[in-house]
Amino acid sequence: MIKQILFAVALAVTLVVFAWTISRLAALFKLTKPAFPVTDFGKRIALTLKVAFGQTKILRRPVVGMMHALVWWGFLVILVGSIEMVIDGLAGTERVLGFLGIVYDVIFGSGDIFALIIGVxxxxxxxxRIFMHIKRFNGVEMKHHSHVDANIALSLIFFLMVTLLGMNTFYILDAKMAGHELVGIYPVSQVFAGWFGGISPQSAHLLHEINWWGHILGIFFFANYLPYSKHFHVFMSVPNVFLSNLAPIGKMKTMESITKEVKLMMDPEAAFAEPAEGEEEAVERFGVLDIEDITWKNYLDSLACTQCGRCTSVCPANLTGKLLSPRKVVMNVRERMGEKGPQMVKNGKEWSDGKALLGDYITAEELWACTTCNACAQECPININQPAIILDLRRYIVMEQSAAPGELNQIFSNIENNGAPWQFSQEDRMQWADELYMNQPVN
Incomplete structure (x- = not known):
């Protein structure tokens, strides 16, 4: 009974802390703008099964990709055991899902094997991370705390696998010594149990309890650590894939306010029409200056980012020495929201600290290095759309600051004056073809 009470208290604390964290994140999401309607649920489910659960994009790099995929698939199997532990902890039972019979044997036998695989x-x-100095794990955005965070998260996962195997190993010994029926099959732990043949019944029971508590408390701690870690993608990757923009990669979203202005230009009479009651709209900011201008999908992308660096490793701008790092842009969104967002929730959306995402975190030089080739979005294993936020930041530079590079300003001027990007009037456009056979009169 004491064990049940202690477990219930630990679970309650875990859930309260986790709920508080989620409420803070929900408040930050309320600061963002709409992105796109979430429809076509059939396509979304198929995409999630393929990309998130099937790990198809991460398997493009077969060796390392398979390593990551095995860890992910193993977590899904082991999750069933974690659910069983919660039920056992509250009800005071032991291996409560054992009634599943052969299904239980398959799931928990696989979990036992996966625990060893994941640990290795x-x-x-x-x-x-520590010794091989892989290039994509480094960059200006990867501060010391980023590397420490990754090592802590990986160490916690290793601890969970050790305690899981320890729990299974000493459960086998404890059950045999107490004359209880062994529930489940544990191929790996059965081998480990043979190494402790001379242990006393009391020690076997004690070590089982130590590993049981270590594993479940480790899970509780890990669950509340993840939202503040790069490994938050453990929770966020599946939702992020499910909520992917289903439009083709590279399709640029038009701005409704600009579309409306163009339509008014094409219909002059509408420009002088009296607006209907309640139709007055606040002046909209063009593009993104700070985190209050981003969409909920931009922020979701930043939370789901694994910081793996695959996007930056395939970016042609970065590979040629430019400042742009798609990973840095996504990380900056999360960093800026974490800094300014809570103050906006507390003091109102008009609160400002005198800084902005554009300029203080991401420079114009980085943004204009982007060729919008979408290699980063294509490569991202969880469907983050890096060019979407880059494009909106550039829109602010052009439309609000009028600070586009000279080459683009020349194109804009030509379009305005000549109706085309080239520096020729409409009457002179076909002069280039004067001496070509296609422009000669037909005999």
Whole structure:
């Protein structure tokens, strides 16, 4: 009974802290703007099964991709065991899902194997991060705390796998010594149990309890650590894929306010029509200056970002030495929202600290280096759309600051004066073809 009470208290604290974190994030999402209507649920489910659960995009790099995929699939299997532990902790039962029979054996036997696989792979990931100095793990945006955060998260996962195997190992010994029927199959832990043949019944029971509590409390701590870690993608990657923009990659979203102005220009009579009652609209900011201008999808992308660097590693601008790093842009959105968002929630949307996402976090030089080739969006394993926020930041530079590069300003001027990007009047447009056969009279 004492164990149940202690467990209930631990679970309640975990849920309260987690709910508080989620409420803070929900308040920050309220600061953002609409993105696109969420429709076509059939396509979204198919995409989620393919990209999020099937890990098809991350498997483009077969070796490392398979390593990550195995960790993900293993977590999904082990999650069933975590649910069982919560039920056991509250009800005071032991292996309560054992009634599932052969299904239980398959799930928990697979979980036991996956625990070993994940533990080994996590050690490999830590070795890669600490000793191999892989280029895409570094960059100006990857501060010291980013590397420390990654190592902490990986170490926590390794701890969870060790305690899971320890729990299963000493459960086998405890059950056998107490004469209880063994529930489930544990291929890996069965081998480990053979290494502790001379242990006493009391020690087996104690070590089982230590590992049980270590594992479940580790899960509770990890769940509340994740929202403040780069590994928040453990929670956010599936929703982010499900809420992907289903439009073709590279399709640029038009601005409704600009479309409306163009339509008014094409229908002069509408420009002088009296607006209907309640139709007056506040002046809209063109593009993105700060986090109050981003969409909910921009912010969701930033929370889901794994900071893996695959986007930056394929960016042609970055590869040729330009300042642009698509990963940095996404990370800056999350960083800026974390800095300014809580103050806006507290003091109102008009609150300002004198800084902005554009300029103080992301420079114009970075933005204009982007060729909008969409290689970053194509490569991202969880369908983050980096060019979307880059485009909106550039829109602000052009439409609000009138600070486009000289080459673009020349094009804008030509379009305004000549109706085309070229520096020729409409009457002179076909002069280039005067001496070509296609422009000669037909005999």
């Amino acid at each position: 792979l996590i050690m490999a990931f830590l070795f890669r």
